[in-house]
Amino acid sequence: MNAPLVHSRHHNLIMDVHAPATEWRRDIHAHPEVGFEERRTAALITERLRAFGVDEIIEGLGETGVVGIIKGRAPGPMIGLRCDIDALPMQERTGLPYASVHDGKMHACGHDGHTAMLLATARILAETRDFAGSVALIFQPAEEGGGGGREMVVGGLFDKAPCETVWGLHNMPDQPLGTFTSLTGGAMAGIDYFDIAIEGQGTHAGVPHAGVDTVLAASHLVVAAQSIVGRNLSPFQAATIGISMFKGSDAYVVMGDRAVMGGSVRYFDMAARDKAEARLRALATSIAEGFGARAVIDYRKNYPPCINPAAEADIAAEVAASVVGPENVEREAEPCMAGEDFAFMLNERPGNYIWMGTGSPDHVSGKLHYPDYNFNDAAIPQGVAYWLALVDRLLPAS
Numbered sequence: 001m002n003a004p005l006v007h008s009r010h011h012n013l014i015m016d017v018h019a020p021a022t023e024w025r026r027d028i029h030a031h032p033e034v035g036f037e038e039r040r041t042a043a044l045i046t047e048r049l050r051a052f053g054v055d056e057i058i059e060g061l062g063e064t065g066v067v068g069i070i071k072g073r074a075p076g077p078m079i080g081l082r083c084d085i086d087a088l089p090m091q092e093r094t095g096l097p098y099a100s101v102h103d104g105k106m107h108a109c110g111h112d113g114h115t116a117m118l119l120a121t122a123r124i125l126a127e128t129r130d131f132a133g134s135v136a137l138i139f140q141p142a143e144e145g146g147g148g149g150r151e152m153v154v155g156g157l158f159d160k161a162p163c164e165t166v167w168g169l170h171n172m173p174d175q176p177l178g179t180f181t182s183l184t185g186g187a188m189a190g191i192d193y194f195d196i197a198i199e200g201q202g203t204h205a206g207v208p209h210a211g212v213d214t215v216l217a218a219s220h221l222v223v224a225a226q227s228i229v230g231r232n233l234s235p236f237q238a239a240t241i242g243i244s245m246f247k248g249s250d251a252y253v254v255m256g257d258r259a260v261m262g263g264s265v266r267y268f269d270m271a272a273r274d275k276a277e278a279r280l281r282a283l284a285t286s287i288a289e290g291f292g293a294r295a296v297i298d299y300r301k302n303y304p305p306c307i308n309p310a311a312e313a314d315i316a317a318e319v320a321a322s323v324v325g326p327e328n329v330e331r332e333a334e335p336c337m338a339g340e341d342f343a344f345m346l347n348e349r350p351g352n353y354i355w356m357g358t359g360s361p362d363h364v365s366g367k368l369h370y371p372d373y374n375f376n377d378a379a380i381p382q383g384v385a386y387w388l389a390l391v392d393r394l395l396p397a398s
Contacts, residue, residue: 007385010128013127014120015381021380024048024115024119026112028116034087034089036142038086041064049068049119052123054068054122055069057069065148068122069136069137072133078133078136079165080345080351081118082345083111083114084141085115085139085140087106087112088107088369090369091103094371111143113383114171116380125388132396133394138152138157149345163349168345169355169356169386170340170356171356178324180316180320182330185308186308187353188335188339190304192265192277193264193265193302194298195261196218196221196262199296200212200291200293212292214256214257214259217291217293218248221261221284226241229276232275233276234272239265239269239273240265241264245262303339308346308352316390322389340353356386
């Protein structure tokens, strides 16, 4: 493993923990657990935290989440460092010796690496305690669609661990190893899901006038929905509406009494979300009525957008620059239209969500959420150095 050069006063400790952290990562990779089922993973985390001698462990927060609290040598505020621990419901195709032993489950987003890096950080913090305040290490379940971040917040995360700020990190295999990206404002999109059914009197295809063509009505809605972003939202409100599922009758000659569609709304502005939902409902209702049908709408608010406050984005960028050099920290990249439930924590506390590059010519991996994805273990020192430098910056010992 060729780890990038990182600058850290804890350099020797980081290098010492690299090998065991890699072992933890590969163990977790081989035993993936999807959202709210991460019991083995949570037990491994808890076992390691106890071995490190952390001051407090909170188990079962958000069902399978774990929080470890480490106190520094002097009093001070508490900050939260968060990682996600869940896997995806997909079949692994890497052929690795430590590939998933569970059919239909794999770590295809690097949460195994995130967990290993935060555990390595915990080991060094518990050993050195060279900071003023407390660090809450937040191991969050069910990021992949389950809303584990929301469940931890609702379950009293910030009552049990009263962090003043909270910080997140995600690996990016399409970004070079040894780099970071810290954006101000929208980093990850909010995502809502919807299902719409157009219902009417079915008929035979040979006598279409005897009923309602629900597929035709639904097709008009598919087209009309694309007017929402272009004509109802401001050009400065980035958003997308994608209808990716569509189904009518099961027979060649039957114009069924129901056509259904489903999709997502992605956005960075809450006003855009509200406008998009209202317009989608209005269009579905009016178009269905125009064809003599009716619309049944199920609109589900899912993850809010992940918004980085300017002050914390600057801090994260400066900390990252101290680790990899300012020339390797990007500030102007495009935000990502995928969702991230760390947003629920950022809605409660200021903080930042930073991207860490893990791409390297000598590391074989597919993209995130691909069956051939594999976290780059050479990135572990970089992530640990970032977390430790962040603690140094926010909780200086003197």
